[in-house]
Amino acid sequence: MKIKNEWHKDFFQNSFYNPASPVAIERAPFEVRFILKQLKLKKNSTILDLCCGPARHSLLLVKKGFIVTGYDFSKEYLKEAKAKAKKLKLDINLICGDMRKLKFKDEFDAALNMFTSFGYFPKFSDDIKVLKGVNKALKPKGLFLIDVINSDFIINNFKKTDWLEIKKGVFLLQEHEFTKDKKGINNRWIKVSKNQCIENTFFTRLYNKQTLSAALKKAGFKPLRFWGGFDGKKLSIKTNRLIVLAQKNK
Numbered sequence: 001m002k003i004k005n006e007w008h009k010d011f012f013q014n015s016f017y018n019p020a021s022p023v024a025i026e027r028a029p030f031e032v033r034f035i036l037k038q039l040k041l042k043k044n045s046t047i048l049d050l051c052c053g054p055a056r057h058s059l060l061l062v063k064k065g066f067i068v069t070g071y072d073f074s075k076e077y078l079k080e081a082k083a084k085a086k087k088l089k090l091d092i093n094l095i096c097g098d099m100r101k102l103k104f105k106d107e108f109d110a111a112l113n114m115f116t117s118f119g120y121f122p123k124f125s126d127d128i129k130v131l132k133g134v135n136k137a138l139k140p141k142g143l144f145l146i147d148v149i150n151s152d153f154i155i156n157n158f159k160k161t162d163w164l165e166i167k168k169g170v171f172l173l174q175e176h177e178f179t180k181d182k183k184g185i186n187n188r189w190i191k192v193s194k195n196q197c198i199e200n201t202f203f204t205r206l207y208n209k210q211t212l213s214a215a216l217k218k219a220g221f222k223p224l225r226f227w228g229g230f231d232g233k234k235l236s237i238k239t240n241r242l243i244v245l246a247q248k249n250k
Contacts, residue, residue: 001175001177001186001187001188001201002201003122003186003201003202003203004201005121005122007120007200007201007202007203008073008120008202009073010200011200011202012072012073012074012076012077013074013076014076014077014080015198016189016191016198016200017189017200018053018054018077018080019053019054019056019077019115020053020054020055020056020077020080021166024056024115025056027230028056028057028060029060030230031057031114031230032057032060032061032064034230034231034232035057035061035112035145036061036064038145038225038245039110039143039145039245041066041109041110043064043065043066044065044066044067045066045067045109045110046066046067046068046069046107046108046109046110047061047066047067047068047069047108047109047110047111047112048068048069048071048104048107048108048110048111048112048134048137048138049061049068049069049070049071049111049112049114050071050099050102050111050112050113050117050130050134051071051072051073051099051113051114051117051118052070052071052072052077052078052081052094053072053074053077053081053115053117054077054078054080054081054084055070055077055080055081055084055085055092055094057112057114058070058081058092059081059084059085059088059090059092062085062090062091062092063088063090068092068093069092069093069094069095069107069108070092070093070094070095071094071095071096071097071099071102072094072095072096073096073097073098073099074096075096078094078095078096081094082094099130099133100121100126100129100130100133101133102130102133102134102136102137104133104136104137105136105137106136106137106138106139106140107137107138107139108137108138108139108142109138109139109142109143110138110142110143110144110145111134111137111138111142111143111144111145112144112145112146113134113144113145113146113147114147115147116147116148116149116204118130118146118148118207119148119184119204119205119206119207120202120203120204120205121203121205122184122203124183124205127205127215128215128218128219131215131216131218131219131220131221132219132220134219135219135220135221135248138248139248140248140250141247141248141250142247142248143245143246143247143248144216144221144245144246144247144248145243145244145245145246146212146216146243146244146246147230147241147242147243148207148212148241148242149204149206149207149240149241149242150207150208150228150235150239150240150241150242151206151207151208151211151242152208152209152236152237153237153238153239153240154185154206154240155206156237157240158176158178159176160175160176160177161173161174161175161176162174162176166191169193169194170191170192170193171191171192171193172189172190172191172192173189173190173192174187174188174189175187175188175189175190176188179203182206183205183206184203184204184205184206185203185204185206186201186202186203187201187202187203187204188200188201189201189202207242208242209226209235209242209244212242212244213244216244216246220248220249220250221246221247221248221249222246222247222248222249223244223245223246224245224246224247225244225245226242226243226244226245227241227243228240228241228242228243229241229243230243
């Protein structure tokens, strides 16, 4: 399976994939409660939501009195976020850009990266660029909460193919294969409906507690706590999420 280096330029479009599905929107308040419980931020604290998508978490955080900047590559997702914010009369700063090229410095009390919006690049050095950019964006001792798929779970529950019905009459065929070095997965998604068949491919680097901790440390963070889900369950080989709370060293 061949994956383009910059596959994200074609993937994150509403015609193919939108992270703010009805299920994701329904789950967002529960996730935000967990986030705030762990971050323990004061009202009016500044938060960077990196890869915010249509801002399903960001807008809830604004509602709760935080100053939020949503950052995403997809103009379509940000347009949707802007429309939702306007409808709800919420003030949010939305920025379109490449996550490897963050230009903030000592601006935020905390940063978020949710729903496996990390590990997209074939070069590991690009992942480190992202983490260093987040580190630089945070104020001294700022907090970073990152949520990715747990590679220990994936490896032990690996399926080459899987079918999902994402809504009535629309199905998604997922095909997966490990990269040669076993450090990532190449994926093909084929979206099938009555009148249409759309295909896209993407890459995800695999992280577990040890490898994500090492990457965070390399970027200037101190990992503090780990969870296996937003219900606070203990991280294990049986949990499909890897949630890490880290702190900027300086």
